[in-house]
Amino acid sequence: MCDCISVMLLLVVVYGVLGAEEDAAVCEMLGSQEFPLLSKKGDITIGGAFSIHSQISQPSLSLTDTPGPLICSRINFREFRFAQTMIFAIEEINNSSLLPNVSIGYKIFDTCGSTLPSTRAVMSLLNGEERTLEKTCSSQSPVHVIIGASESSSTIVMLQISGIFQIPVISHFATCACLSNRKAYPSFFRTIPSDYYQSRALAKLVKHFGWTWVGAVRSDNDYGNNGMATFIAAASQEGVCVEYSEAISRTDSSEQVARVVRLIRRGSAKVLVAFLAQSEMDILLEEALRQNLTGLQWVGSESWITAGYLADKRYSGILMGSLGFTIRKSKITGLRDFLLQVNPSQDPQNNLLREFWEATFGCTFQSSLHGQTQCSGTEKLQDIKNPFTDVSELRISNNVYKAVYAVAHAMHNMLKCGESGTASCVWGDPLQQQQVVKHLQDVNFTIQSGERVYFDKNGDPTATYELVNWQRNRVGDVVFVTVGNYDASLPNGKQFTMNGLNITWVADSLKRPLSVCSESCLPGFRPAVIKGKPICCFSCIACAAGEISNSSNSAECTRCPLEYWSNEDHSQCVPKVIEFLSYEETMGSLLAAFSLVGASLTLAMSYIFFRFRHTPLVKASNSELSFLLLFSLALCFLCSLTFIGRPTVWSCMLRHTAFGITFALCISCILAKTIAVVVAFKARRPANTVPQCSAPLQRTSVLSCTLIQVLVCVLWLTLAPPFPYKNTAHATERIILECDLGSPIGFWAVLGYIGLLAVLCLILAFLARKLPDNFNEAKFITFSMLIFSAVWITFIPAYVSSPGKFTVAVEIFAILASSFGLFFCIFAPKCYILLLKPERNTKKHMMGRN
Structure with a gap:
């Protein structure tokens, strides 16, 4: 319509100019x-x-009549x-x-x-x-x-x-x-x-108070439509959702306005952003009174938020506690005195002054009207309190x-x-x-x-606003109290500030209303958008294991650092449980007890052998190698203790090397005993011509076999030693403290060398198992090597597949099982004869044949 008016005006001007040039007619007002x-x-x-x-x-419009x-x-x-x-x-x-x-x-x-x-x-x-101008209309x-x-x-x-x-x-x-x-x-x-700044300020306002679900109503004109469009865009950036956005015009029918009010009543939003001109605000409030629309927190634009006539008792029940931005108020010296001097006598022929006077004092200058007070013109504006005389809010x-x-x-x-x-x-x-x-x-x-x-x-001024709140003073009148400021010239984040004054909310309440589509998710939960609904409407989903949200309505769950894990509520990260085989737990205590029992048994057996060292049985058993074997078995039992407790640099290096060297010493002793038995019973020639396995040769063989293992361990510790390691990959909820092998080759070399010695012992003992002696030690060595081999062959898959501290437990179990197997198979029969069957402990019996 506005464009059409402009075009029509141009046509009139052109027509007038052409007509003046062609017909030399004067410019006449139409x-x-x-x-x-x-x-x-x-x-x-x-x-x-x-x-x-x-x-x-x-007026009614017609194609035939001139509009009135x-x-x-x-x-x-x-x-x-x-x-x-x-x-x-x-x-x-x-x-x-x-x-x-x-x-x-x-x-x-x-x-x-x-x-x-x-x-x-x-x-x-x-x-x-003037009605006419000479020549053209170019004045x-x-x-x-x-x-x-x-x-x-x-x-x-x-x-x-x-x-x-x-x-x-x-x-x-x-x-x-x-x-x-x-x-x-x-x-x-x-x-x-410009409303560009006011709309953005309103978006920051509703976000500041946590209102993420609001309703909106606007004037159906350039002011309301442009202002609300900017507000909705800014609110979306702030994470605020608009449940509905309705437009009204003062020319709308009462049914249309009633429909909008009914929609507001049915809405779940408790905050209403009203971007309305005063004329639309008037008709909306009248309909709101008819439908008893209460309980809403109003957020208003500057056009009506400081309109004094709206603050009377008629609307105060609806609008009390309203918030909105307005420009800063000021004082104009002398204006009130000037306004109070306005009087129809200044220009008796001016109809506007007469109308103003009649509306102000409720009188009339026409003497013919009956039942109305006659205006004298001497009434005093000082006695009147209305928007004209009120200069307290000069904005x-x-x-x-x-x-x-x-x-x-x-x-x-x-x-x-x-x-x-x-x-x-x-x-x-x-x-x-x-x-x-x-x-x-x-x-x-x-x-x-x-x-x-x-x-x-x-052409715009600096955008600075005051945030005003509708409150009651001591006498019960509504006043506009400044509770905050907005300055668009300041950096983002410092534009909106509150001055700390108490705010009156809807219905004179001191408690801030809540207006959200979905309640905030508690710590430990995150919002999940519901399909087909705005982002402000969501369901709350618990954070996954290892993730937390430590504040209400956190947008996302945050993964805990590597060495932390979520607590039961998923509200904070706590240090992960550190797992290692300790003495305090049952498994660690039992294994340590078995280790000490085994060491004690070897010491007891050493005492028994020492006590019966001169008997034929002990002498036939090669007492020197037997004592060395018992000593190495005691070390084997005790080395398992290095696997229990918190891993350190020294314990990691000690546990595998001690295990490797002590077992190499143990198997070397058994190998030497086996070789001695085989050589002794396989001889067919006189003793002085048969190469005997003498004591020095036995010591040399034991020492040589052990030194090879020592050399392997030294190379392992030098090139890639074991070290403490926090294993967070195997179990996400806990940290497994373990000893990294450093070099798996070193570990398997140590274990492989022990296996090689055990296989040699098994083969030689198996060959000597049918020697014709009442006490054939090769049989017991064969059986002990079978147990030893079985234990360590089953150890490999169990070791690889066991999780966490059970890996260490499996290794300790293998050490103890193989140690007990060697101990009981080799020394239990001897102990039985020494203590319970002493009659068999004779040279004759030892040399006898079945």
């Missing part, structure tokens, strides 16, 4: 003349466009204050030295808060007051700058017309982010921040004040006031609108309150 509601002549004229009336009756005039009604005291503030600023400038010998006039029109009256208003501002516009309008949609309509003539427009209340487009609106300025009024002073400072610089050596301004040719726009862009000044005024490259 349609009825629109006159300003308030005006004053001056050298410089500032146009004003305010929504002085809030209701409009649109638009009738605006219901005076808006707040907007009327804006208009009077503009007049106050102009009068203040005229009485100052800012523009010497230059006066400022004004023309103020009513936009009725609608686009159609706004179009008529801007057309009237552009037109002259300069009578206004140099327009201040207004109070709505974004009305401002856009005005800009699409005034922009053709490059007449600058400064809005005090149009906040649509779309107006920051310099290509579309090169002559637009404003003294109120938008201050924007109007700043806009007027911006025009004055631009004109001051443009007219070079005071630069020519005189106190006057240089008034030359008619003002060029391009120059006015340029000098407005460059203004930078400070008003009386200390606030700095300037425009950025888009």
Whole structure:
């Protein structure tokens, strides 16, 4: 519709120009003349466009009849204050030295808060007051700058017309982010921040209070639609979801508004973001009262959050505790006195002043009406408390004040006031609108309150807001308390701050309401998105083993470090259980006990052999090798103790080398005994001619076989020694402390060498098993080697497959089993004869044959 108006205007202008050139006709105004509601002549004229009336009756449209005039009604005291503030600023400038010998006039029109009256208003501002002009319609516009309008949609309509003539427009209340487009609106300025910043501030606000599930309602115009679109985008980035987003217009039917309120009532969101102009807010609140809509935390935009008339008892039950951003309030010295002087007597013919007076005091100037109080004109505004006389919240009024002073400072610089050596301004040719726009862009000044005024490259001021909260004072009246601030010029993260004051929430509650789609997941759980629903609606899933979430509603579970594991609640990482075979546990204690029992038995057997060392049995058993064998068996039993306890560098190196050397010594002794038996009983020649296995030769063989193992162990410890190792791969929930072999080749070489000696013993003993002696030791050696071999052959798969500390236990078991097998097979029969059958312990019996 706005584009169509612009095209029609251009056609009218072109038509008029062509007609003037072809027919030499004068430029004539089409349609009825629109006159300003308030005006004053001056050298410089500032146009004003305010929504002085809030209701409009649109005439019925017909293709055959001329549309009737638009009738605006219901005076808006707040907007009327804006208009009077503009007049106050102009009068203040005229009485100052800012523009010497230059006066400022004004023309103020009513936009009725609608686009159609706004179009008529801007057309009237552009037109002259004369009915006809000579020759062409190329005369300069009578206004140099327009201040207004109070709505974004009305401002856009005005800009699409005034922009053709490059007449600058400064809005005090149009906040649509779309107006920051310099290509579309090169002559637009404003003294109120863009909704781009307010919408983002509202998103940070709801996120700050943990409201991730909100409802939204907006005005169905440029202000509401653009502002809500920015809010939804910013809220999505903050992790906030919008349950519903509804639009209403003041021209909507009551059924449509009722449907929106019913939707709000049915919604689960407890927070409602209302991006509404005051006119839409009025009709929404009326319907909310009818449907008893309560229990919602309202978050409002700057258009209504500080509207004093909404804070009366009629709406306070619904809106109490509301939060919202608004521009900072200020004090304008002298404004209240100026407003209290407004009186119909200033201009008795002015209908607006008479209407204002009648609406304020509830009287009438018409004497013919019965039943109504007659207005005398002497009533006192000091006795009235309404939005017109209330100057406690001067926010938008201050924007109007700043806009007027911006025009004055631009004109001051443009007219070079005071630069020519005189106190006057240089008034030359008619003002060029391009120059006015340029000098407005460059203004930078400070008003009386200390606030700095300037425009950025888009014509916008610095975006700073106050967060206000609706609270009750001691007498029960609603007041707007500043509880926080937002400054878009600060770095991200420092823009939104709270001042620490207590906040009143919905229904005068001191407890902050909760508005979420799903309750926050407890520590130890993570949210999982439910298919088909917004990300704010989720189910809680327990963290996997080894993962934690230590705060409520953590987005993801965090894996614990390598040496830590999750506790039972998955809420924190705790050190993993360190596992090793210790003396404190049952298995370690039993193995240690068996080890000590075995060592004790060898010592006992050594004592028995020493006591019976002169008997034939002990002598026949090669007492020297028997004592050395018992000594090595004791070491074999004791070396298993090095496998129990916390692994250290020394214990890791000692356990395998001690095991290898002691077993090599043990098997070497058995091998020497076996060789001696075989050599002795296989001889067919006299003793002095048969090579005997003498004691020195036996010692040499035992020592040689043991030294080979010692050499292998030395090479192992030198090249790649065993070392303590924390095994976290085998079991994720615990750390297994074990000894890494360093070089598996070294370990298997040690074990293989022991196996080689055992195989040699087994073969030789097997060959001597049928020697004709009553006490044939080769039989017992054969049996002991069979047990030894069986134990260590089964050890290999058990060792490889056993987990954790059981690997060590298997190795200890193999050591103890093979040691006990050697001990009992070789020495138990001897002990039986020595202690229980001493009659067999004779040389005759030993040499006898069965």
